[in-house]
Amino acid sequence: MAEFTIAKFKDVSEGLQEGQFAVGERTKAQTLADLDPAHKQLLDKPITMTLGLTGPDGRVNMTPMWFDYDGDNVFVNTAAHRAKCGWIRKNPRLTMLLVNPENPYHWMSIKATVVNEIREGEPGGERAAEHIDRMWTKYTGQEPPYGLRDPVIDEKRVLFECRVDRVATFGKP
Numbered sequence: 001m002a003e004f005t006i007a008k009f010k011d012v013s014e015g016l017q018e019g020q021f022a023v024g025e026r027t028k029a030q031t032l033a034d035l036d037p038a039h040k041q042l043l044d045k046p047i048t049m050t051l052g053l054t055g056p057d058g059r060v061n062m063t064p065m066w067f068d069y070d071g072d073n074v075f076v077n078t079a080a081h082r083a084k085c086g087w088i089r090k091n092p093r094l095t096m097l098l099v100n101p102e103n104p105y106h107w108m109s110i111k112a113t114v115v116n117e118i119r120e121g122e123p124g125g126e127r128a129a130e131h132i133d134r135m136w137t138k139y140t141g142q143e144p145p146y147g148l149r150d151p152v153i154d155e156k157r158v159l160f161e162c163r164v165d166r167v168a169t170f171g172k173p
Contacts, residue, residue, distance in 0.1 A: 048066065129146075132159075
């Protein structure tokens with residue numbers, strides 16, 4: 001289990017303060033369970049994350065996606081034929097932003113590095129399909145299987161397991 005830093009930004013939810021919007025404190029954590037409950041709830045709700053990764057032109061590409069984690073890792077699950085798979089393989093350092101849809105001044109950013117890739121159709125690849133089925137239920141409330149596979153191709157899923165490197169938190173619900 002790798003240790004990571006949580007940077008808690010000062011916010012104005014309780015009034016103006018010196019140094020507002022700057023990092024107020026930094027703590028170390030072993031797992032995402034160590035987060036303050038006000039921010040951990042962002043991980044557990046079906047909130048769409050914004051995934052930031054470096055595209056081929058060197059600029060950040062941002063994509064809204066479903067989010068999942070297991071305490072030690074965060075996960076990115078995408079279709080193998082999508083361009084972002086290649087971009088992730090080329091530069092496996094990702095940034096994820098979760099914003100409370102009821103209060104945009106309550107958010108969390110996670111910087112993570114891919115440590116494992118699981119490909120559907122390869123040994124152990126059933127985990128990628130099982131994972132997208134769980135996400136389907138979390139985000140739609142519908143029973144599996146995942147209902148958005150491209151009907152024209154034999155779509156395969158890729159599950160990227162990512163180690164948490166750093167977390168930044170802001171605001172209150």
